[in-house]
Every structure is written in structure tokens, then in C-alpha cells.
Amino acid sequence: MGCQVGYFPFIYLGMPIGAKMISVKDWSPVIDKFNNKLSGWKTRSMENIVLAGIEMENLQVHIKDYFVKTVGNGSNTLFWKEHWIGNEKLCNLFPRLYKLESNPDVSVQDRMAANNEELYTWNWKREISGRVLSELMNLEQLLSAASLVSNLPDKVLWSLDINGGFHINRLSKEIDDQLLSEFGSQQETIRCKLVPKKVKIFVWRAAKKKLPVRVELDNRGIDLNSIRCPLCDDSLESVDHALIFCKHARDVWERIFKWWNIGSFKFFSSSELLLEDSQASFCL
């Protein structure tokens, strides 16, 4: 029959077939395969997290600023570099003192410990005098409001939530507020759960001139035979043309306006149509 004689165990689709699988050695190729798959998945996830972080920085959403340290015993909090007291990190509130600090990564616990007759343990590169001395007095006054709790660990709190717990919904709203700030009163509509997601995305893309109309594709370096409207051929296919000025689009709008009995269609740009807080809100 032309078939070859085979023997157990053999590998089929990367898995050993016919092996007894009773020893660790038999399972190791299977475990290795899973490990390889998982490490790829982890790398991709990490890449996505890093990219999301970069994107948020671009949007001026500085996620780390939303985390605030609540100090217990102070051993796990950086005295200068983490926000744990006052309304800023101490390195920003007292920059001259910070420059004179011998150990910028010192913990709160190490600096807040009483030292001989001093209330705090300082370690400066040189003796403090002049204007820096008044900065030190201000710092010590601020620190007088803080007290460490020796049997409690330091905790990180998410400042956007009243309970300090991290909730993705609250972060999502914060990002929306940054991202959609230009949308003014239509923000709520774009976030509204009654509007299907694909419609919201379409509105957002149209408002940002990110629809794949020919003019925009051409602006992004995509080689096209023509950038005129493929429906009417009367004009260039811009976002405004596709949504407003094209006679086919206008025909659809006029029919909708007539059907809903809401007057006549008189918009002169897609942003006016999509975003103005006027009768246009019907379309969101």
C-alpha cells in the first residue's frame, strides 16, 4: 500500500502520541511547548501595556500621578521621590534640599526616625545654611503632620476612587475626559451606553477626520488612481464631502429630515453636523 511502518510513541501536531506519560521526562516536551507559547503571549501583552502607556502619556494622562502612597511604617516608600505627604513629591516641593540629599532613594522610615535629640535623621552633602535652612524648616513643619505606624505596611492608593481601589472604569472615564475634551457637551453622548459602539467610533473618527476617504488616504501617502468622489465624481472625496456635500449623502440626509419632520438639512461641515450642540444632536 505504500505506507511506512511507524512506531509508538510518535509526535503528531507537536504532541507525543502513544507514550505512557507516566514520567516527568514524557511531559517535558509538552510543558516546554506551553512555556514557549506563554512567553510569546506575555511578551505581546507587555508590549501592548507599554504601548498603551506611551499612548496615555501622549494624551497627557499620567497614570502614575493617580497613585498616592499611604504611609504605614514608611519602609517601602521613597522619602523624596514618591508622593506621600503634601500635594507633591518632596523632591519637587523642596528642590534645593533634594539637591543636597546624600541618598535620594532613602525611605520615609529612615528619614523620619528620631536621631539623638533631633526629630528626624538627615544626611546632607554639606551643612545646611542660608535660604536652604528656611526650606528645611518648612519641610520639618510639613513632616510634623505625619506619623508612622510601625505595625502597618505602606499602601498604594488609587486617588481617582474614593476608596482607594483601582477601577478600570474610573481610569477609562479619565482618559475619555482628556480625549474627548474637545467634544464639549457631546462627550456624554459619545459615552452613552445606548449608542452602539460602532456608531460612537464612527462619530469620533469622522470628527477627527480619520475616516478612510480618498483625500485622507492620499494625505497619508497611499497611492490612489483618483482622489475624486467615487459616487458623484463632482469633487474631491474629503470627510466633509462624503458626509455633507456629496449629492448622494445630501439626498439621504434630506429624506431623513423629512421622515423625522425636523426641518431642512443645512449643515456646512461634518464637525458642525456631528458635534454642534444644536438640532444636530439627533444624529448621535
Ligand SMILES: [Zn+2]
Ligand atoms: Zn460625491
